[in-house]
Amino acid sequence: MKIADVVKEQARKAKEASKVLAATETAQKNEALLLMARKLRENISEVAQANQDDCKEAQEKGISSNLLNRLKFDRAKIESRAAALEGIAALPDPVGDTDYCTRRPSGLEVKKMRVPIGVVGVIFEARPHVVPNVGALCLKAGNAAIMRGGSEALRSISIMGELWEKTLEESGIPTAAVYVISTSEREAVNTLITLDEYLDLLIPRGGIELIKLVKENGTVPIIKHFNGICHVYLDQSAPEGIATRVTHNSKLLMPEVCNAAETLLIHEKAARRLLPPVAEALVKDGVTLKGCPKAKEILGWMEDATEEDWSTEYLDLILSVKVVSSLEEAVDHINNYGSHHTDVIVTDDYNGAKKFSRGVDSGVVLVNASTMFNDGEQLGMGAEVGLSTDKLHARGPVGLRDLTSYKYVVEGSGQIM
Numbered sequence: 001m002k003i004a005d006v007v008k009e010q011a012r013k014a015k016e017a018s019k020v021l022a023a024t025e026t027a028q029k030n031e032a033l034l035l036m037a038r039k040l041r042e043n044i045s046e047v048a049q050a051n052q053d054d055c056k057e058a059q060e061k062g063i064s065s066n067l068l069n070r071l072k073f074d075r076a077k078i079e080s081r082a083a084a085l086e087g088i089a090a091l092p093d094p095v096g097d098t099d100y101c102t103r104r105p106s107g108l109e110v111k112k113m114r115v116p117i118g119v120v121g122v123i124f125e126a127r128p129h130v131v132p133n134v135g136a137l138c139l140k141a142g143n144a145a146i147m148r149g150g151s152e153a154l155r156s157i158s159i160m161g162e163l164w165e166k167t168l169e170e171s172g173i174p175t176a177a178v179y180v181i182s183t184s185e186r187e188a189v190n191t192l193i194t195l196d197e198y199l200d201l202l203i204p205r206g207g208i209e210l211i212k213l214v215k216e217n218g219t220v221p222i223i224k225h226f227n228g229i230c231h232v233y234l235d236q237s238a239p240e241g242i243a244t245r246v247t248h249n250s251k252l253l254m255p256e257v258c259n260a261a262e263t264l265l266i267h268e269k270a271a272r273r274l275l276p277p278v279a280e281a282l283v284k285d286g287v288t289l290k291g292c293p294k295a296k297e298i299l300g301w302m303e304d305a306t307e308e309d310w311s312t313e314y315l316d317l318i319l320s321v322k323v324v325s326s327l328e329e330a331v332d333h334i335n336n337y338g339s340h341h342t343d344v345i346v347t348d349d350y351n352g353a354k355k356f357s358r359g360v361d362s363g364v365v366l367v368n369a370s371t372m373f374n375d376g377e378q379l380g381m382g383a384e385v386g387l388s389t390d391k392l393h394a395r396g397p398v399g400l401r402d403l404t405s406y407k408y409v410v411e412g413s414g415q416i417m
Helices: 003-021 026-042 044-060 065-071 075-090 130-140 151-171 187-192 208-217 240-252 271-284 293-298 307-311 327-337 350-359
Strands: 098-103 109-116 119-124 144-148 178-181 201-205 230-234 261-267 288-291 318-324 342-346 364-367 404-411
Touching: 003 119, 003 144, 003 178, 003 187, 026 044, 026 075, 026 130, 026 151, 044 065, 044 075, 044 151, 065 151, 075 130, 119 130, 119 187, 130 144, 130 151, 130 178, 144 187, 151 178, 201 208, 230 240, 230 327, 240 261, 240 271, 240 342, 261 271, 261 327, 271 288, 271 293, 271 318, 288 293, 293 318, 307 318, 307 327, 318 327, 327 342, 327 350, 342 350, 350 364
Parallel strands: 119 144, 119 201, 144 178, 230 261, 230 342, 261 318, 288 318, 342 364
Antiparallel strands: 098 109, 109 404
């Protein structure tokens, strides 16, 4: 059977499974999540070895360092995913919850009830942790999930796909409810993105070329982010210690991820006080700084920042630096050059923090905290299926509640118009 036919048939089965999941009780879903967590731990050596083999082959093929970092899925990361599954099982089930309830003068009770979306497709590159995260979140929210990972992670995702199949079978849930397409054939992607008769939502997680492919050729509604051009802004009242820690962590904890800081903005009244210690901490750990003319007046050894740098996602140990005249200029710069992803202000001024938070048009805005906190697990969601820069239907970390839609349920006692 051709791969296109295999994908289409699996999507059809996922659609049928989603109907069963929509009515599955919370306890049964949670039992499946806890079982999958146990299976990850029981098979941790096999999963880790599969990932080592993936990483070795990827290195031999010349994979970039940032993609290799995303591909690595060692025992500690596997354990963290098992713990995340347990965390998701402990979260409230959004299905059937009501966001709104009112009683009309007619006596009608009007409720806005959360319901599953249906079938969620996810296409991703290099990130093996997507398989447990997406499977768990979709399952808990009553959705079927169908995933296609990159060829560089094929061994890692295939073995976890098998674990999901065994978990679902033992839990009495249709095995098509969580499915991993274990092939590197590009036709699998080309087919999946056009199956709007079966898929209700598609989430591409990868580089800009993948996002463009899905956006330009797909027919399934998508949640996406194009780039992670994230900023740290040091306001004039920013404490030196917090400014240094937040900037360092935002750039260096995981420079290869989409919520890593790419541009540092500093108020001109604090630049001579803050730039030297912040720069020293960054350069000590290998960061290359590219500065605007005003920044270079303070630290002349920095490389020149160009216009292109302000809209570049480095995903590497590079940070552009710009001195701004005001908080308003910082907000304007972020809204003009940023990607509406993650942006930070460091300040001791409550009103300034409020103005920044309201003015910056991004999915996540943080005050005196690292960009690294734009993470579903850190924000109490257990995990996320992606970080959205869209405004509809979800924004920021896409978690359990974002994987539901809604319907209105109106209860009456014989009312007519």
